[in-house]
Amino acid sequence: MTDSKISAELRTEFGKGAARRIRRADKVPAVLYGHGTDPVHLSLPGHDMMLALRQANVLLTLDIKGQKEQLALPKQVQRDPITGFLEHVDLLIVKRGEKVVVEVPVLVTGEAAPDTTVNQDLMSLALEVDATNIPEQVEISIEGLEAGSQILVSDVTLPEGATATEDPETLVIGINQAQELDVETEGEGDEAAEGEAAEAAEGE
Incomplete structure (x- = not known):
């Protein structure tokens, strides 16, 4: 499997306005959770995340400023329905050796x-x-x-x-x-339809 190292920053601002500012800076709002820990709100580099998420089930090594590295798997990814740009990512903490x-x-x-x-x-x-x-x-x-x-x-x-x-x-x-097409039957059907059309024309 692919392992990608991603630099991450702790996020202190929340809400739609803060999320828009993060995206304008080419970053992605994210939340990291799991193993009984409190959720950690992060901002991640947009380009690096786009590249990492091309691989299904990519294992991320998060280099969080001021904290120890964490291993995480993307659990939910929200994208803009028109542009496809990342809007938010949920990350699950994992440990080596766990299933x-x-x-x-x-x-x-x-x-x-x-x-x-x-x-x-x-x-x-x-x-x-x-x-x-x-x-x-x-x-x-x-x-x-x-x-x-x-x-x-x-x-x-x-x-x-x-x-x-x-x-x-x-x-x-x-x-x-595979279903075989009965060409002969189809032809007979076409001829019958043409005959009916001709009879109707003569009747007129």
Whole structure:
């Protein structure tokens, strides 16, 4: 997994006006919480955070002025719906060696058998993993799978140390037979429609 070091400053002003001033300075208001501690309000560098958050479940090392470094995971990210700029970030304190539950993207590799379609029901899997060893993705190969094949959560090979928290019987991927287009029938339908139109024209 990716580990990014982010400089952070303690925030003493609150409210919408203060948040706007922070954003105008290309910074992001944030709150850090967890492990029974009181929430800590921070401002983070906007550009650095935008780059860090390109990676799902990025582990952040927060270098907070006047305090010791903290490890944290982004739990909620608010973005401007039009510009996509960061507006606020909630951060969860984590410790080395502890387990966390995160959503990890599913990457499908390979190609199923000819004349089949692939239906992916789950785009991500909820996994319990070490907070400092979160996999970037879970790869599932569908190479050569025939119509009727199914891949359930229990069938997925997980990264070392990871445990799925989903129901083992949940469908992740299903392989179906491709629907063939009946060209001949369609043609007959078109001819019938044309004949009806011609008869209606003659009747007029």
